[in-house]
Every structure is written in structure tokens, then in C-alpha cells.
Amino acid sequence: MILRPQTGDFLVIGRHTGRVIVGVGFLMLPPLLVALLGGEWNPAIDFLVGVGACLTVGFALELACRGAREPSWTHGMVIAAVSWLAAMALGAVPGWLSGHYGSYLDACFDAMSGLTTTGLFLLQDLDHASAGLNTWRHLLSWAGGQGIVVVALAFLSSGRGAGAYTLYVGEAKEERLLPSVVSTARAIWFVSFAWMALGTFALLAAGLAIGLAPHRALLHGVWVFMGGWSTGGFAPMAANLLYYHSALYEMIAISICIVGSFNFALHWAVWTGNRAELRRNVELVSFAVTMAIALLLVAAGLARLGVYPDATALFRKVFFQVASGHTTTGFGTVYARAFVTQWGPLAMIGLTLAMAIGASSCSTAGGIKGLRVGVLAAALLQEARRLISPERAVVAQRFHHIGTRHLTDAVVRSAALVALWYLATYAIGTVAGVWYGADIASALFEAVSAGSNTGLSCGLTGPALPAGLKIVYILEMWVGRLEFMGIIALFGFAAALARGK
Amino acid sequence: MMGRAARGFLLFLLLLAAPVSAAVSPRVNPEFAAPGPGMPAGVTVASAALIENASVWDNRSISFAGEAVGEAMIRGDHAWLHVNDDAYQARNLDDGRPRAGYNSGQAIWAPAELARRVRLFGDYRNEGDAVRVSGEFHAACREHGGDMDIHATGLEIVREGHSVAQKLNIGRLWIGLALLAIAGALWLMRFRGARTGTR
Numbered sequence: 001m002i003l004r005p006q007t008g009d010f011l012v013i014g015r016h017t018g019r020v021i022v023g024v025g026f027l028m029l030p031p032l033l034v035a036l037l038g039g040e041w042n043p044a045i046d047f048l049v050g051v052g053a054c055l056t057v058g059f060a061l062e063l064a065c066r067g068a069r070e071p072s073w074t075h076g077m078v079i080a081a082v083s084w085l086a087a088m089a090l091g092a093v094p095g096w097l098s099g100h101y102g103s104y105l106d107a108c109f110d111a112m113s114g115l116t117t118t119g120l121f122l123l124q125d126l127d128h129a130s131a132g133l134n135t136w137r138h139l140l141s142w143a144g145g146q147g148i149v150v151v152a153l154a155f156l157s158s159g160r161g162a163g164a165y166t167l168y169v170g171e172a173k174e175e176r177l178l179p180s181v182v183s184t185a186r187a188i189w190f191v192s193f194a195w196m197a198l199g200t201f202a203l204l205a206a207g208l209a210i211g212l213a214p215h216r217a218l219l220h221g222v223w224v225f226m227g228g229w230s231t232g233g234f235a236p237m238a239a240n241l242l243y244y245h246s247a248l249y250e251m252i253a254i255s256i257c258i259v260g261s262f263n264f265a266l267h268w269a270v271w272t273g274n275r276a277e278l279r280r281n282v283e284l285v286s287f288a289v290t291m292a293i294a295l296l297l298v299a300a301g302l303a304r305l306g307v308y309p310d311a312t313a314l315f316r317k318v319f320f321q322v323a324s325g326h327t328t329t330g331f332g333t334v335y336a337r338a339f340v341t342q343w344g345p346l347a348m349i350g351l352t353l354a355m356a357i358g359a360s361s362c363s364t365a366g367g368i369k370g371l372r373v374g375v376l377a378a379a380l381l382q383e384a385r386r387l388i389s390p391e392r393a394v395v396a397q398r399f400h401h402i403g404t405r406h407l408t409d410a411v412v413r414s415a416a417l418v419a420l421w422y423l424a425t426y427a428i429g430t431v432a433g434v435w436y437g438a439d440i441a442s443a444l445f446e447a448v449s450a451g452s453n454t455g456l457s458c459g460l461t462g463p464a465l466p467a468g469l470k471i472v473y474i475l476e477m478w479v480g481r482l483e484f485m486g487i488i489a490l491f492g493f494a495a496a497l498a499r500g501k
Numbered sequence: 502m503m504g505r506a507a508r509g510f511l512l513f514l515l516l517l518a519a520p521v522s523a524a525v526s527p528r529v530n531p532e533f534a535a536p537g538p539g540m541p542a543g544v545t546v547a548s549a550a551l552i553e554n555a556s557v558w559d560n561r562s563i564s565f566a567g568e569a570v571g572e573a574m575i576r577g578d579h580a581w582l583h584v585n586d587d588a589y590q591a592r593n594l595d596d597g598r599p600r601a602g603y604n605s606g607q608a609i610w611a612p613a614e615l616a617r618r619v620r621l622f623g624d625y626r627n628e629g630d631a632v633r634v635s636g637e638f639h640a641a642c643r644e645h646g647g648d649m650d651i652h653a654t655g656l657e658i659v660r661e662g663h664s665v666a667q668k669l670n671i672g673r674l675w676i677g678l679a680l681l682a683i684a685g686a687l688w689l690m691r692f693r694g695a696r697t698g699t700r
Contacts, residue, residue: 042667048674048678055680059688059691060687102600125587127571128570128593128624128625210576211575211580211581238604245581313641313643317646337552337553338555338649341528464602
């Protein structure tokens with residue numbers, strides 16, 4: 001028998017969603033400050049309205065839902081799913097008011113793209129956008145990469161309740177670095193801020209060396225770091241990272257993307273002295289293997305077409321684009337349409353494969369994830385060994401992820417199920433793209449990019465995209481980022497509301 | 502010791518190091534301009550045509566016009582410029598131009614003395630100088646790591662840029678302040694509720 005949700009359930013969800021919305025409001029303060037410092041008065045007003053809207057809705061929800069108990073497991077999942085939608089709806093306000101979007105839906109698209117660290121965008125005339133708006137786009141990515149619920153947990157919550165962990169898991173993060181979830185959330189932020197200081201400094205120095213004015217070198221350094229570390233892929237100029245024409249700048253940016261795509265637990269292990277983890281971790285091994293396969297495919301496709309004049313140019317372009325796709329960042333040093341007009345189908349397939357797999361679990365990256373690919377590969381190996389072993393032999397398989405673990409049927413089943421969900425999401429997005437008139441290669445590329453939260457585009461995504469396809473991509477980004485559990489819980493909650501007793 | 506797989510990968514990369522000839526004939530998108538017989542050198546080409554039909558425009562002398570955006574990134578005796586030939590090249594969104602899609606343009610590699618002729622670059626506050634560049638287009642530049650670019654031999658300012666007048670949106674400011682006042686009142690109610698134990 002399905003139990004119909006009670007008022008108390010709504011109170012729990014409302015209260016915590018309200019808290020996350022308040023967090024989004026506070027997150028608008030840095031872009032407001034940047035706008036004020038830069039004398040960008042109208043963008044500053046847009047952020048003032050955004051802050052006011054978030055705090056009003058957030059405090060009203062918290063007030064209306066006072067007396068709520070601690071969230072249960074299901075609540076945590078539903079709260080995560082609902083919070084991300086609410087954060088999108090309110091996070092879109094400053095962008096929508098800026099006049100750079102064709103509609104509120106377009107602003108929501110970009111807000112969801114930022115929060116889910118995707119990087120696809122519909123913002124028009126980016127090259128004339130204000131510093132405040134650019135700060136907001138990148139900050140959305142940055143906060144989304146850490147997990148907005150984690151943000152709220154880290155800064156707005158005592159987090160002593162047992163429910164805190166369910167919220168954390170609801171955002172597709174499972175690793176506990178420290179005993180308390182709030183301590184874990186704060187540790188994630190500590191690691192991120194340390195890397196931010198280092199990465200921004202490196203990009204600032206490179207920016208100055210390549211001829212950016214000091215204030216622009218600093219702003220671009222912060223923004224590109226945020227876009228890279230969060231594997232978001234937003235950039236301050238329409239030409240994306242092609243704008244800088246610098247191997248040094250590209251190398252620093254892609255290194256940030258790769259480091260940002262590593263599991264936070266791996267960061268923590270290395271941070272606390274366990275450097276052997278770098279050699280043994282299944283996710284890193286899986287990443288290295290699939291990255292090599294994707295590099296070979298893309299390089300072979302481009303070499304066949306003779307797109308690049310020599311191996312240096314070929315390697316620079318291929319490595320950057322594939323690493324950007326595999327880490328699900330979405331930075332690009334070729335024009336979007338060039339994937340179709342220059343790169344051709346084989347290279348696009350290689351890049352699509354890299355995006356579909358994605359990087360590490362419990363990181364800012366999206367996609368199926370290296371851990372699951374590693375687990376499934378280990379299961380395949382185990383099956384092969386079982387076939388050639390005597391019938392009575394017990395074939396045990398282990399894999400290393402922070403610690404050495406046994407490959408159980410439950411682990412394989414879980415990895416296979418989530419991988420299947422991703423494949424289904426990619427397929428639905430592709431069918432939708434073809435339905436709206438795109439060729440299958442472009443539709444697949446864009447659907448995988450949205451579903452894996454990558455953000456590379458082959459030119460299909462744009463302000464003129466049909467509204468239906470924009471909604472499909474928004475949903476893809478949302479389900480891809482939350483890794484389905486929260487979404488399934490939300491639909492289960494809705495079904496219980498309609499059919500429960 | 503290098504593993505067998507790593508050796509194979511390196512061998513593959515070495516094979517790629519040999520000059521690769523275009524084995525497949527270039528594809529031309531008929532919806533965009535492409536060079537035809539008798540077409541004079543230095544014809545003005547749009548960025549969309551250069552991207553869509555990159556291989557057929559490769560190494561040709563062309564002319565390219567648009568708004569200089571960002572900045573001139575000086576690198577020794579040369580500089581990088583970005584020139585947008587999109588709908589915003591005369592007036593941008595904040596200058597009252599209706600929305601008309603993404604920016605689009607080309608990267609220009611120009612002698613530094615030519616780049617310094619540009620006084621104003623497009624950004625939030627400014628509509629940049631409109632320039633006309635003549636030079637050679639490269640679909641994948643050998644000198645610049647495969648970047649698509651135009652090596653400029655000439656650059657002229659065809660229209661000076663201007664700063665964009667921003668009219669303060671007072672009505673929206675009042676809405677923001679009103680929302681903040683409501684949020685403040687709600688926070689006080691919530692705070693008092695928490696102190697009296699109703700949480």
C-alpha cells in the first residue's frame with residue numbers, strides 16, 4: 001500500500017527548500033558587489049531584485065513550514081530535486097532582467113546549465129555582458145559544482161541531524177570525507193578554495209603574460225577558474241577559450257578541469273597524505289584508459305580528414321577538446337559549428353563517447369562516471385575469468401577506490417542501473433533533437449552534452465532552439481546532475497500524492 | 502618501463518606526425534558563400550561563411566569587417582584582436598539593439614602597430630570601433646596551433662566606437678528595495694518565532 005504524503009512531509013520539504021533558496025539569495029551578493037565596484041548600476045539593481053526575491057521566497061517558505069521535523073531518506077531526495085528546480089527558477093531572475101535573454105525560459109536554461117555545471121548557454125551578446133552578470137554565471141557553476149544543498153548545509157545549517165546526510169546523498173554525492181556531513185561539506189569547500197587561490201593566481205599570471213589588462217586578467221582568471229574547476233565550461237567571451245590564443249592559458253585551464261573532475265574523496269586522500277591513491281584508484285585508471293581511446297578516435301578522424309597541418313596542432317586541439325569533453329567541462333578552442341564542418345563524424349563520435357562517460361563520481365563532473373565504467377569493466381573481466389576457470393572455482397574480483405573493495409553483485413547492479421539511466425537519457429534527448437529536425441550526429445552530440453552536463457555544442461543549441469527542445473535539455477541537465485535518485489523519489493512522491501491512501 | 506599500450510599509443514602519435522594530406526574532398530555548404538571562379542582576392546566574407554566553408558576559404562586573401570571586442574592582446578610585435586561581424590557590431594543589446602542571437606566573429610593576428618589603431622573595444626560599457634581587416638584566412642593555422650584565424654596585412658577604422666549611455670532603472674530599484682523590506686520583515690518573524698521556541 002502506498003501512503004499518501006501528509007502535511008508534515010510538505011513542511012519538511014518546504015523548510016529545507018526555503019533554506020536552499022535563501023542560500024541562492026546570499027550567493028547573489030558577490031555579483032552584486034562586482035557590479036557595484038564596476039559602476040554597473042543596472043546590473044546591480046537586477047541583483048538587488050534577485051536577492052530580494054530569493055530572501056522573500058526563502059524566508060516565507062521557512063516561516064510557513066516551521067515546526068518541520070528532520071528529513072527522512074525520501075525527503076532528502078525530494079528536497080534535492082525540488083531545490084534544484086527552485087534554485088533554477090530564482091537564479092534565473094538577474095539574467096532575465098539583464099535583457100540578454102529571449103525569454104524567461106532561456107534564462108532558466110542558463111541557470112540550470114550553470115547550476116548543473118553543464119555550460120550550454122542561450123545568453124545573447126555575451127561579449128557585451130556586464131562583469132556582474134558574468135560573475136553570476138560562473139558563480140552558479142561554482143556553487144552547483146560543490147552542490148547547492150552542500151552550500152546550504154555548509155553555511156546555513158548546524159547539520160547535526162541525521163537528515164543532513166540524506167540531503168547530501170540526494171545531490172549525488174556519497175563519500176563522507178569526515179564523520180559529520182557538514183564537516184564533509186566544509187572540507188569540500190576548503191579543498192575548492194585552496195585550489196581556487198592557486199588556479200586563479202596561475203591564470204592571472206598567464207593572462208598578464210598574454211596581454212590582458214590587469215583587471216581583466218584577474219576577472220577572467222577568477223571566471224575561467226570557476227568554469228574549469230566546476231567543470232562548468234562557461235567562459236566570459238563568446239569565443240570561449242579560443243579567445244586567448246595561448247597554449248599556456250589552455251594548459252592551465254585544462255589542468256584545472258582535470259583536477260576539478262577528480263573525486264573529492266581522492267582530493268581529500270591526497271590532501272591528507274595518501275598519495276598512493278593516485279596510482280591505484282579505479283576511477284583514475286578508468287579515466288586514463290577511456291581518455292586514451294577517445295583521443296585515438298578523435299585523432300584518427302581528424303587525421304583522416306587532414307584538418308590540422310601538423311601533429312603539434314592536431315595534438316593541441318584534440319587533447320584540449322577531448323579532455324574538456326571527458327571531464328564534462330565544455331571549454332572549447334574551436335568554434336561550435338566546426339565540430340560538424342571541420343571535425344566530421346568520427347571525431348564527433350570520439351568526443352561524444354568521452355562526454356557520455358564523464359569523469360569521477362562525487363566530483364563536480366557529470367556523465368556515467370569513471371567509477372561505474374571501472375566497476376562494469378571489472379565485472380566483465382570477472383565474467384571472462386569465470387568462463388575460463390573450472391566450474392567450481394570461486395572467482396573473486398576486487399577494485400580499489402579509496403580502499404580495496406570486493407566486487408559484489410549489488411555493486412555491479414547499481415553501476416549498471418545508473419549507466420542504463422544515463423544511456424536512456426541520452427537516447428531520449430537524441431530522439432527529441434531528431435524530432436525537432438536535427439541530423440542524428442548533431443542530435444546525439446548535443447543530447448549527450450546536456451545529459452552528461454558537459455556543455456560542448458556543435459551549434460544546435462542556440463536562442464532559436466525550439467522551446468520544447470530547450471525544456472528537454474533542461475530536464476536532461478537536471479536528471480543527469482542528480483543521477484536520477486532524487487528525480488525518481490520526486491516522481492514517487494507525486495505518484496503517492498495522487499494514488500496513495 | 503613503458504607498457505605495451507603506452508608504446509602503441511606513442512607509435513600512433515608518431516604516425517600522425519607525418520604531414521597529413523586531405524584525403525577527403527572539402528565539403529561545401531551551399532547556404533554560405535564560397536569562393537568561385539573569377540572571384541577577386543580580398544572579397545569581404547562573413548564569419549559564418551568562413552566557419553561553414555573553412556576548407557575552401559583556407560589560405561585565401563579576404564577582407565573581414567566588424568566590431569573589435571575585448572582588447573588587443575599584444576604579443577611582441579604582433580597582437581590578437583577579436584572582430585565580431587554579428588548583429589551587434591553597430592549597436593549592442595545595452596545600447597538598444599534588439600536581441601539577435603549569439604556573437605560571431607573571427608580572430609585576427611595583426612602587426613602590433615595596426616592593432617594599436619583600435620581605440621575602443623566592445624564590452625558592457627562600450628560599442629567598439631568598427632574595423633575592416635584585409636589578410637589571409639587560415640582554417641587551421643600552422644603558426645598558431647591549429648587556431649582558425651586571419652593574418653592581417655591591413656586594418657582600417659571604418660567607424661569609431663562610442664560609450665553606451667546607461668539609463669538608471671529606478672522603477673526596478675524600488676521593486677528590489679520593497680522585496681528586501683518584505684524579506685527583512687519575514688526574517689524578523691522567523692527569528693522571533695525561533696526565539697519563542699516555535700521554530
